[in-house]
Amino acid sequence: MEKTLFMIKPDATARGLIGELIAAVEREGFVLERLELQRFTREKAEAFYDVHRDKPFFGSLVEYITSGPVVPMVLAGEGVIAAVRELMGATDPAEAASGTIRRKYGESIERNACHGSDSPASAAREIAVVFGES
Ligand code: IDP
Ligand code: MG
Numbered sequence: 001m002e003k004t005l006f007m008i009k010p011d012a013t014a015r016g017l018i019g020e021l022i023a024a025v026e027r028e029g030f031v032l033e034r035l036e037l038q039r040f041t042r043e044k045a046e047a048f049y050d051v052h053r054d055k056p057f058f059g060s061l062v063e064y065i066t067s068g069p070v071v072p073m074v075l076a077g078e079g080v081i082a083a084v085r086e087l088m089g090a091t092d093p094a095e096a097a098s099g100t101i102r103r104k105y106g107e108s109i110e111r112n113a114c115h116g117s118d119s120p121a122s123a124a125r126e127i128a129v130v131f132g133e134s
Contacts, residue, residue, distance in 0.1 A: 010068035
């Protein structure tokens with residue numbers, strides 16, 4: 001069954017939006033397989049965002065994602081990757097469609113409230129980084 005890694009980022013946990021964002025993904029009707037409150041180490045953040053290592057914003061992104069608690073979760077079901085990406089909206093909240101999580105709650109292109117895997121391969125890699133191989 002298709003899986004995705006959805007994660008509530010530090011800007012959203014800091015503003016008391018954990019319940020709100022869990023409710024938003026729950027309403028999509030997918031199976032919630034794992035959920036934790038975590039604090040990323042620098043090593044975990046760099047591994048998680050490895051594909052962005054050469055981007056100019058990488059250092060800032062690692063600072064931000066390690067700056068407070070995150071709430072990663074694994075959701076499973078047919079079409080879950082695309083459904084969660086649609087629910088989140090575009091990376092830049094200013095460009096995200098109305099009604100999406102990022103449009104409603106994102107503060108900036110960096111501090112954009114949530115993460116969702118972009119493909120089955122990314123999901124598998126991210127779930128292993130965040131929750132371990134077991
Ligand atoms: P995505 O989260 O919509 O998949 P990606 O391009 O994979 O977007 O970027 C990963 C994360 O890096 C974004 O969610 C955001 O937090 C941050 N980011 C992306 N582009 C920029 C940028 O141009 N400036 C600062 N941060 C960025
Ligand atoms: Mg991405």
